[in-house]
Amino acid sequence: MVNGGCIIMAMFWNKRKNSMLVQLLLLSSALLSCINNGNAGVTSPFVRNEWPSVDIPLENEIFAVPKGYNAPQQVHITQGDYDGKAVIISWVTADEPGSNKVQYGLSEGKYDFTAEGTMQNYTFYNYKSGYIHQCLIDDLQYDTKYYYEIGDGDFSRRFWFRTPPQVDPDAPYKFGIIGDLGQTYNSLSTIEHCLETGAQTILFVGDLSYADRYEYHDVGVRWDSWGRFVERSAAYQPWIWSAGNHEIEYFPYMGEVIPFRNYLHRYPTPYPASKSSSPLWYAVRRASAHIIVLSSYSPFVKYTPQWTWLQEELKRVDREKTPWLIVLMHAPIYNSNDAHFMEGESMRVVFESWFCRYKVDIVFAGHVHAYERSYRISNIRYNNASSGASNPVPDKSAPVYITVGDGGNQEGLALRFRDPQPDYSAFREASYGHSTLEIKNRTHALYHWNRNDDGKRVQTDSFMLHNQYWGDNRRRRKLNKNRLHSVLDNLPLSLIL
Ligand SMILES: *[C@@H]1O[C@H](CO)[C@@H](O)[C@H](O)[C@H]1NC(C)=O
Ligand SMILES: *[C@@H]1O[C@H](CO)[C@@H](O)[C@H](O)[C@H]1NC(C)=O
Ligand SMILES: *[C@@H]1O[C@H](CO)[C@@H](O)[C@H](O)[C@H]1NC(C)=O
Ligand SMILES: [Fe+2]
Numbered sequence: 001m002v003n004g005g006c007i008i009m010a011m012f013w014n015k016r017k018n019s020m021l022v023q024l025l026l027l028s029s030a031l032l033s034c035i036n037n038g039n040a041g042v043t044s045p046f047v048r049n050e051w052p053s054v055d056i057p058l059e060n061e062i063f064a065v066p067k068g069y070n071a072p073q074q075v076h077i078t079q080g081d082y083d084g085k086a087v088i089i090s091w092v093t094a095d096e097p098g099s100n101k102v103q104y105g106l107s108e109g110k111y112d113f114t115a116e117g118t119m120q121n122y123t124f125y126n127y128k129s130g131y132i133h134q135c136l137i138d139d140l141q142y143d144t145k146y147y148y149e150i151g152d153g154d155f156s157r158r159f160w161f162r163t164p165p166q167v168d169p170d171a172p173y174k175f176g177i178i179g180d181l182g183q184t185y186n187s188l189s190t191i192e193h194c195l196e197t198g199a200q201t202i203l204f205v206g207d208l209s210y211a212d213r214y215e216y217h218d219v220g221v222r223w224d225s226w227g228r229f230v231e232r233s234a235a236y237q238p239w240i241w242s243a244g245n246h247e248i249e250y251f252p253y254m255g256e257v258i259p260f261r262n263y264l265h266r267y268p269t270p271y272p273a274s275k276s277s278s279p280l281w282y283a284v285r286r287a288s289a290h291i292i293v294l295s296s297y298s299p300f301v302k303y304t305p306q307w308t309w310l311q312e313e314l315k316r317v318d319r320e321k322t323p324w325l326i327v328l329m330h331a332p333i334y335n336s337n338d339a340h341f342m343e344g345e346s347m348r349v350v351f352e353s354w355f356c357r358y359k360v361d362i363v364f365a366g367h368v369h370a371y372e373r374s375y376r377i378s379n380i381r382y383n384n385a386s387s388g389a390s391n392p393v394p395d396k397s398a399p400v401y402i403t404v405g406d407g408g409n410q411e412g413l414a415l416r417f418r419d420p421q422p423d424y425s426a427f428r429e430a431s432y433g434h435s436t437l438e439i440k441n442r443t444h445a446l447y448h449w450n451r452n453d454d455g456k457r458v459q460t461d462s463f464m465l466h467n468q469y470w471g472d473n474r475r476r477r478k479l480n481k482n483r484l485h486s487v488l489d490n491l492p493l494s495l496i497l
Helices: 020-035 185-196 217-234 261-266 305-316 345-357 473-489
Strands: 073-079 087-093 101-105 113-116 118-120 131-137 145-150 157-162 173-178 201-204 282-286 289-293 324-328 362-365 371-374 400-404 425-429 433-439 444-453 456-466
Touching: 073 157, 073 217, 087 145, 101 131, 113 131, 131 145, 173 185, 173 400, 185 217, 185 433, 185 444, 201 324, 217 261, 289 305, 305 345, 371 444, 371 456, 400 433, 425 456
Parallel strands: 173 201, 289 324, 324 362, 362 400
Antiparallel strands: 073 087, 087 131, 101 113, 101 145, 118 131, 145 157, 173 433, 282 289, 371 400, 371 425, 433 444, 444 456
16 A cells, blocks of 8 residues: 555546546556555546647736736735745836835725835846835734735725634645646636635746746746736735746846846745745745745755755654645656656655655645656665665655646647556646645645646546654554445445545
């Protein structure tokens, strides 16, 4: 038994294409495969109908600049401290610098507090950014809805957000996980579907705007349109940012050679709160989760700042306070798609043994434009050249690895999975979507991958994630055996979840 959760995994297949009988057969084989050591993962037969993967035109209403002189735009928020009592609010004004103030309070239109932020602007080749404001508001109350207002006079704008509950081992919380989003019609479905799920915070696994697909002045323009595009979610739900390769933007032909310049000017992170020296890697605690953000495109080998920081941060994780240990990165460590195959291998060599030693619950990555979930496996033995081992093996200390780089950007889907499906791969499907992780308490979290099915959200790969620290292996196995019986006794399928 590799994955404590796979017993109650259920798959909802496209109703038009698969009969109940097929569903039944597939599910039973998935159940049996769990018993047989987790081999024989599922390659979903679902074929995404090819919507054009093109960026939405700039003149589309989706990217509309808010009306009024110097009205704030591209509003987005992120956690501002280690534990969730602070928020960083960012926005852009186009016409003049304007005010750096955020007014906020507990009811709409009645703002008892004011905070003052900072403003910066920059150029990128011949593009001149707007005035980018960032304001930290702190000493907030936990689990409280705040209303905020930014901008001056008649063209100020109003938003709200909700702080997380106090850090507590049993605090329930719902995360949405999105990767490789871009700004196409598929990207829009992903955001809309994620809003429907009621996810309280978004864990973003890198590759934001795909503005680097443009040249010269248009790169900056597409960063701006993306900021307006995600505002519908990011002004209300904090997005926890991590950087992908599309954020690097190393463009010698334009004289732009400092990596991550657009990204770092626009998407601040609370890195000093976790004693990090870079906004590209950091950690936050939120409700019952400790979230570690890594940078696939910054040095991480032994003795580098990121390596040293992670070593220290893992020691600070207290599973008695935050049972759920979640890692975000861009390039997946386990990936059986032809696209970006093995690109995460160098990070695997450096960090995998720590993930197992510290019993990370789940690692989310993007980069590959398809969905994939692994069993609990590790390949640590391979690090020892004289052991002769080179294949991942079941490892109950290992995290579940999930690739969710299927947000819907203009590069389209990664349609070619390697054949045969490797033993470590539990489920894979090349279509668009996002994930949700709904923490119930210290032992259980309900996970879903939600496919974008022509405008509908379809929960496709689902399972109960058991906590790696609090789960009692022995009791859990017994429980699962009972569940398996009850599952098989209680068909049809629709009853299983
Ligand atoms: C920032 O804005 C000011 C005021 O409009 C302008 O004078 C300055 O050149 C801008 N700086 C950059 C780096 O674009
Ligand atoms: C490496 O593998 C060999 C052979 O299995 C074993 O004797 C040795 O102890 C291992 N070394 C480490 C550091 O794990
Ligand atoms: C934790 O949540 C799971 C799933 O909702 C539930 O079955 C279990 O009883 C809960 N545990 C406790 C101690 O409440
Ligand atoms: Fe990528």
